[in-house]
Amino acid sequence: xxxxxxxxxxxxxxxxxxxxxxxxxxxxxxxxxxxxxxxxxxxxxxxxxxxxxxxxxxxxxxxxxxxxxxxxxxxxxxxxxxxxxxxxxxxxxxxxxxxxxxxxxxxxxxxxxxxxxxxxxxxxxxxxxxxxxxxxxxxxxxxxxxxxxxxxxxxxxxxxxxxxxxxxxxxxxxxxxxxxxxxxxxxxxxxxxxxx
Amino acid sequence: xxxxxxxxxxxxxxxxxxxxxxxxxxxxxxxxxxxxxxxxxxxxxxxxxxxxxxxxxxxxxxxxxxxxxxxxxxxxxxxxxxxxxxxxxxxxxxxxxxxxxxxxxxxxxxxxxxxxxxxxxxxxxxxxxxxxxxxxxxxxxxxxxxxxxxxxxxxxxxxxxxxxxxxxxxxxxxxxxxxxxxxxxxxxxxxxxxxxxxxxxxx
Numbered sequence: 001x002x003x004x005x006x007x008x009x010x011x012x013x014x015x016x017x018x019x020x021x022x023x024x025x026x027x028x029x030x031x032x033x034x035x036x037x038x039x040x041x042x043x044x045x046x047x048x049x050x051x052x053x054x055x056x057x058x059x060x061x062x063x064x065x066x067x068x069x070x071x072x073x074x075x076x077x078x079x080x081x082x083x084x085x086x087x088x089x090x091x092x093x094x095x096x097x098x099x100x101x102x103x104x105x106x107x108x109x110x111x112x113x114x115x116x117x118x119x120x121x122x123x124x125x126x127x128x129x130x131x132x133x134x135x136x137x138x139x140x141x142x143x144x145x146x147x148x149x150x151x152x153x154x155x156x157x158x159x160x161x162x163x164x165x166x167x168x169x170x171x172x173x174x175x176x177x178x179x180x181x182x183x184x185x186x187x188x189x190x191x192x193x194x195x196x
Numbered sequence: 197x198x199x200x201x202x203x204x205x206x207x208x209x210x211x212x213x214x215x216x217x218x219x220x221x222x223x224x225x226x227x228x229x230x231x232x233x234x235x236x237x238x239x240x241x242x243x244x245x246x247x248x249x250x251x252x253x254x255x256x257x258x259x260x261x262x263x264x265x266x267x268x269x270x271x272x273x274x275x276x277x278x279x280x281x282x283x284x285x286x287x288x289x290x291x292x293x294x295x296x297x298x299x300x301x302x303x304x305x306x307x308x309x310x311x312x313x314x315x316x317x318x319x320x321x322x323x324x325x326x327x328x329x330x331x332x333x334x335x336x337x338x339x340x341x342x343x344x345x346x347x348x349x350x351x352x353x354x355x356x357x358x359x360x361x362x363x364x365x366x367x368x369x370x371x372x373x374x375x376x377x378x379x380x381x382x383x384x385x386x387x388x389x390x391x392x393x394x395x396x397x398x399x
Contacts, residue, residue, distance in 0.1 A: 029314045029315060029316055029317065030315045030316050031316070032315075032316030032317070033316060036315050036316050036319075039315070040315065061209075062209070062213075063205065063206050063209055065202070065206050066206045066209065066210050069210060070209075070210065070213050073210075073213055073214055073217050074213070074217070076217075077217040077220060077221060080221060080224075081220065081221065081224045084224050084225060084228045084232070085224070085228060087228065087232045087235065088227075088228035088231035088232045088235065089228075089231065091235050091239075099311070099312060099313070099315050099319055100315060102288070102289075102312055103314075103315070155326070156330070158325070158326040158328075159326055159328045159329065159330055159333055160326070160327075160328065160329040160330065161329070161330050162329075162330075163329060163331075169374060172316075172374070172375065173374065173375045174375070
């Protein structure tokens with residue numbers, strides 16, 4: 001039961017984008033299209049999964065004073081290894097996800113979960129936490145991207161919706177990302193307040 | 197005294213963690229490096245046909261002083277044009293591309309080989325616009341898809357004197373990608389510099 005809660009909290013109660021406000025930098029960048037959002041979401045979930053496992057395994061070895069530099073070294077090393085392996089042996093996957101990998105290193109969700117969760121909890125709950133957070137992140141990205149892609153580019157999954165629709169160009173640019181994110185944040189907070 | 201000892205202890209632990217990280221990275225890098233280079237060569241030889249569509253045969257790689265290039269030949273073994281590899285600094289990291297020119301210096305095609313531009317903005321230099329609409333998907337109609345990104349397509353048929361980036365659409369200039377002027381300019385610069393170097397090389 002606890003594990004189920006560990007999973008679902010990442011999607012609603014502690015949603016990384018709408019509630020924890022983590023990883024906003026890549027969020028603003030990749031949510032111009034739904035396919036970008038899915039790519040980024042999958043890549044982040046993958047890295048988060050293994051980063052949580054590694055940090056949770058090493059939690060007794062790492063002294064608490066220097067835990068942050070240790071996490072950074074571990075995460076950056078892991079991401080770089082994944083990048084090299086992908087380039088060498090999975091060139092198709094690399095063509096799809098390659099551009100997201102450098103963005104993941106600077107994604108604070110990974111460091112945030114290592115610090116707030118994996119360094120204190122067991123490996124199993126860290127895995128569940130990573131999956132929940134990853135799914136929550138992906139869903140939120142898709143939500144923002146759907147809004148921005150339909151109105152900003154007039155397409156969904158790169159497929160044109162109407163033939164003669166003039167897109168609201170500002171939504172595909174950075175200001176549009178802030179507007180969309182702000183409105184959705186307000187919406188989520190409104191719902192959260194009503195419930196709580 | 198106790199505090200100093202704990203600082204030294206932390207320092208040593210961090211040292212070992214970084215050491216392990218370095219060793220891991222060096223090992224993986226040395227294992228994957230030859231394969232990555234091979235993948236790159238494969239990608240380049242596959243792209244030759246895209247950037248010089250009218251050439252039938254290509255020479256081996258020619259490594260010049262300033263630039264790496266290939267000769268494109270016609271059926272009767274006559275020289276048709278050149279394909280060269282060039283790069284320029286984009287918004288994040290280098291953008292590497294291969295471009296083909298005929299003997300008059302007209303660009304026949306370009307293809308992005310490597311970039312690390314922001315997904316959704318700069319990455320559009322290498323994105324193909326779909327011609328599908330919801331209606332055609334529902335009806336199940338076949339829509340002819342292009343396989344050249346629209347940004348790269350602009351270069352086809354241009355000469356070096358036309359390689360200028362503008363924010364608005366114009367017939368013989370390059371139109372910048374909205375929100376990604378730096379990336380657009382970098383691609384154009386790589387092509388322009390590449391042609392200049394190629395000219396010096398084949399003189």
